[in-house]
Amino acid sequence: MAVTRRHFLKTTASSTLYFAAPALVGCGAWAAAPTLSAPLPVIDATESRAFEIAAVAGETEFVAGVPSPTLGFNQPYLGPVIRVRAGAEVAASVMNRTNVPISVHWHGLLVPGDRDGGPHQQIAPGAAWRPVLPVAQPPATLWYHTHLHGETASRVYAGLAGVLIVDDGNDADRGLPATLGVDDLVLVLQDKRLDTSGIALYRPGEADLMHGFLGGAVMVNGQFGASFPVPRGIVRLRLVNAANARNFDLAFADGRTFALIATDQGYLPTPLTLSRLRLTPGERAELLVDFASGDGATLVSAPHVETGGTMEMGGMMHDMLPLPETFTAPFPVAVFAVDLSLPAPLRVIPAAFDVEDQPLPTPTTTRRFILNDMGAMMGGDMGHAGHGIPAAMTFGINGRPFDMNRLDAEAVLGATERWVISGEMMGHPFHIHGVRFLVVAENGGVPRAENAGWKDTVFVEGVTELLVRFDHPADAANPFMLHCHILEHEDLGMMGQFTVT
């Protein structure tokens, strides 16, 4: 029995109210039933070993009939899902057809610093950037986004982001869902704040700079109320947190468990069975969800809560500048409805994956990085406390805001280092370019399940200890970044840079 679109919408109508209530507070007229989501376009560069994207300005009707100004790659908002082959040299072509400078950072792709797309690889309006990307890493779900210093938050919010999949062609042999858009689904999670007319604008106030910019309207792949038909079998979800600041604390409304099969840098040795998963900005996770019963499901998130400073001053911070979260209860992120017309080849979750198991060398160096959010409270100039809330906030790392002309660390190519990262008043998603790392301890204890496997981004709440592998070079002209992935914090200075030589 084939499920028609009408039937599909009817059977998912019970979630309409669920969507309507929290997502569009005070604007009931916008509340819409879940709609079948238009899939993100896919560029399959696995055979061609080349792809082209162009940043463009456009308009997007997040609310029907109400256009918002947006940016995207090849389309008005977000960009295509790009598939590249592990082991290939891929010729990338990035055009900038907007009237603002951009860059394109391949988040999680382990390439030399001159091809990383950070703040030093600016692409001027009208210009092109054509890096050759040596893809030398296991299969993983990565993403790409603009990354100019001081101009990342507003432009990623406007839409300059997309998904990059490293594929080795062996997923079917692994017993994994491998048909993009059918049993292998990409979900880009974001949030938006709409003004009273329904326009998404980026105008952060002081509380937004302090905590990060949150919106009360949650989007998947650029659409509110996202809904996906799924086959009656095992379905793979590739989750990408591309929000400026929101932590998604995900679960299924019916309480079903799922298998976490991959984190940022690829497969775990064995799937982990979980019922809840936190995904913070910049992180990715791949899940297998069992729809063999024929019952659909709604993916929900708990509200964003702020945890994780070492100084236990969160209360004071909240008193001065309350967290701008609009949700008070779990809210829907996406609806999945079983469509019996879709092929469902897989009914079993694989027991293990062929993950490279190299012994790690003993770290040669220990470095400590303190993510300074105190400076923002105390007057911008860290260490010289002012009074009240500064007009211009500054964040930093180890007492200093980001400086394009200063190196914060120099690592040796091929080395492994122990990095100890801590925050002060709140948790921060911490990303390192050009490396992969293992999370070896959190506050002295065993890391959370989400931090299994090789990572490139980790939510630091308290003290987090990493073992970092420096396997890709970056010279002083094109260093790698280390930074908070709350984009407001990054833009305001919570970033450093390092060479690998």
Ligand SMILES: [Cu+2]
């Ligand atoms: Cu931060």
